[in-house]
Amino acid sequence: MTQVHLREGLEELPSYRQGKPAPARDIPTYKLSSNENPYPPLPSVVRRVSEAASTMHLYPDMSGRALVTRLAERYDVDADCIVLGSGSVEIASQLMRATAGAGDEVLFAWRSFEAYPTLAIAAGATPVMVPLTDSLTHDFDEMLAHITPRTRVVLICNPNNPTGTVVDADAMERFIAATPDNVLVVIDEAYQEFNRAEKSPVGIEVFRRHDNVMVAHTFSKAYGLAGMRIGYAVAPPAVADALRKVAIPFGVTSLAQEAALASLDAIDELAERVDKLVSERDRIQDALKAQGWAICDSQANFVWLPTAAYTDDVARVLDDFGIVGRVFSGEGIRISIGLPEANDVVIAACAAAYPATTPHPLSRTTAQG
Ligand SMILES: *Cc1c(COP(=O)(O)O)cnc(C)c1O
Numbered sequence: 001m002t003q004v005h006l007r008e009g010l011e012e013l014p015s016y017r018q019g020k021p022a023p024a025r026d027i028p029t030y031k032l033s034s035n036e037n038p039y040p041p042l043p044s045v046v047r048r049v050s051e052a053a054s055t056m057h058l059y060p061d062m063s064g065r066a067l068v069t070r071l072a073e074r075y076d077v078d079a080d081c082i083v084l085g086s087g088s089v090e091i092a093s094q095l096m097r098a099t100a101g102a103g104d105e106v107l108f109a110w111r112s113f114e115a116y117p118t119l120a121i122a123a124g125a126t127p128v129m130v131p132l133t134d135s136l137t138h139d140f141d142e143m144l145a146h147i148t149p150r151t152r153v154v155l156i157c158n159p160n161n162p163t164g165t166v167v168d169a170d171a172m173e174r175f176i177a178a179t180p181d182n183v184l185v186v187i188d189e190a191y192q193e194f195n196r197a198e199k200s201p202v203g204i205e206v207f208r209r210h211d212n213v214m215v216a217h218t219f220s221k222a223y224g225l226a227g228m229r230i231g232y233a234v235a236p237p238a239v240a241d242a243l244r245k246v247a248i249p250f251g252v253t254s255l256a257q258e259a260a261l262a263s264l265d266a267i268d269e270l271a272e273r274v275d276k277l278v279s280e281r282d283r284i285q286d287a288l289k290a291q292g293w294a295i296c297d298s299q300a301n302f303v304w305l306p307t308a309a310y311t312d313d314v315a316r317v318l319d320d321f322g323i324v325g326r327v328f329s330g331e332g333i334r335i336s337i338g339l340p341e342a343n344d345v346v347i348a349a350c351a352a353a354y355p356a357t358t359p360h361p362l363s364r365t366t367a368q369g
Pocket of ligand 1: 035086087088089090113157161188190217218219220221226229230231
């Protein structure tokens, strides 16, 4: 056993669980556990990344100037407001390290993105988790009640991972108005391109209205660049500056920057794929509702089965069909939208699993201070 002295409290830190890979089987299997884009990268993107590979002996442009300029134009914001990160998970890590330390609180709904508690604890802060409502949406009244003088950051995941639910624009606006101006409100929009809900807020517009709001976006999901690791924040300049200070130098590679630029060039082609995934999502949800499942409407590239106590039973049935979802024992199962063939199998598997469940939801975990 090593005697090395590790940081106090680290033993409480849960390790991030990657979505399970599809096992080798005698039937086709579908890995639908990580919300990846099922389409392979566009040839135009692969070409640009291959070209950039010839410069891999050089450090990347740390400021990512070409991409930052491009994003600033796209959103009509000052370039000072844009910060790149190696995935928006790194953005979330930066913002917690930049704002919260020992004794400080990071507030978010639960269940939400699994990385939030880990990143908060790694920053030395205390995660404060407020249960979702019965309809699996953010409970803004309860969240407001949990803001204390120690609260530094509030994370709002919209659409929420893993439930796919969205917040109401007016409700969020009231929440932000009631939140102290010195608390940073982060709108994590990793799935915003899949969101078709009319009353859901548009993060960038909220950012324009408030000095304490930032938005996190990623190229991993809709743009299909999960393996390249690139995301960005749009934040008030002083916050953006702080994020850059705590960032790991040269964390975003030239290849990732080039892939993002090439993807923005191909945005119409990528949008068609997103539209297909959205229509597949709606096809699955309609089929599941017709089977009797009491599911909430997901606006992301996944669906959420509120299987509660039946979760492990349902997971076994899915497994028999070769479907690998993200299983949260005792709560529910998140299944990413795949290509139509995979989605057909999801629908068949859910039909087979349904009688094992009751139509009444819902999964809840308790708040934690
Ligand atoms: C996937 C995801 C991200 C982005 O992950 P990166 O690959 O690091 O960009 C961020 N937030 C949520 C809620 C996600 O589900």
